[in-house]
Amino acid sequence: MRNPFRYFKTSPEIIRLAVMMYVRFPLRQVEDLLHERGIDVSYETVRAWWNRFGPLFAAEIRKKRSALMLGFPQWRWHLDEVFVRISGETHYLWRAVDHEGEVLEAFVTKTRDRKAALRFLKKAMKRYGRPQVIVTDRLRSYRAAMKIIGNAERQETGRWLNNRAENSHQPFRRREWAMAKFRSAKSLQKFVAVHASVHNHFNQERHLYSRHDFKLNRSAALDEWRQLAA
Numbered sequence: 001m002r003n004p005f006r007y008f009k010t011s012p013e014i015i016r017l018a019v020m021m022y023v024r025f026p027l028r029q030v031e032d033l034l035h036e037r038g039i040d041v042s043y044e045t046v047r048a049w050w051n052r053f054g055p056l057f058a059a060e061i062r063k064k065r066s067a068l069m070l071g072f073p074q075w076r077w078h079l080d081e082v083f084v085r086i087s088g089e090t091h092y093l094w095r096a097v098d099h100e101g102e103v104l105e106a107f108v109t110k111t112r113d114r115k116a117a118l119r120f121l122k123k124a125m126k127r128y129g130r131p132q133v134i135v136t137d138r139l140r141s142y143r144a145a146m147k148i149i150g151n152a153e154r155q156e157t158g159r160w161l162n163n164r165a166e167n168s169h170q171p172f173r174r175r176e177w178a179m180a181k182f183r184s185a186k187s188l189q190k191f192v193a194v195h196a197s198v199h200n201h202f203n204q205e206r207h208l209y210s211r212h213d214f215k216l217n218r219s220a221a222l223d224e225w226r227q228l229a230a
Helices: 013-026 027-036 043-069 114-128 140-149 163-167 167-180 185-202 211-226
Strands: 073-087 091-099 103-109 131-136 155-157
Touching: 013 185, 013 211, 027 073, 027 131, 027 163, 027 167, 043 114, 043 185, 073 103, 073 114, 073 163, 091 114, 091 163, 091 185, 103 114, 103 185, 114 140, 131 140, 140 155, 140 167, 155 167, 163 167, 185 211
Parallel strands: 073 131, 131 155
Antiparallel strands: 073 091, 091 103
């Protein structure tokens, strides 16, 4: 693999740090946070690094995760979609979440009909395999798409069953509010794909571990992040 940092004077460590911060914090805050660490770069530079390296880092995380998941049977997925306004026009963000609450796939469409649901399901299953159970809301597009795929009998619906998928929207919604919306469906798709992968990578679910184990897991995640695209 050719070195993706070969044309950049800035060290890869600083670029990785800036991209990680961009996913977690508003752009102008990233500039200030880097300045506090003695790194003098403008927010335009941070945005350029994000556009260049964000998808690259996210792709490496997804590749490792999908390779691991394909080797084991998938128990349960949760699917849900939310409205996102782009320049006054409604788009739909589809999200697939596994039984542990980690985002598997995020997909943006202009509609939420059978065709859109089918594209979303095929994309997720191609990367991660087929789950034993798929939990959805009562949107009829899911049922129609699953009949075409041939797994309609695996669908489950219920008033509270899909809370895991609905809760997975919250980190994105907070970040969306801080970014003051998106200007195109392409930029939204790029951001949600990278945001989901990076959020999964650093989401250690600290409430499930002791302080000692949480610190070990957090350090391991940071070490893996520093090795991306190395």
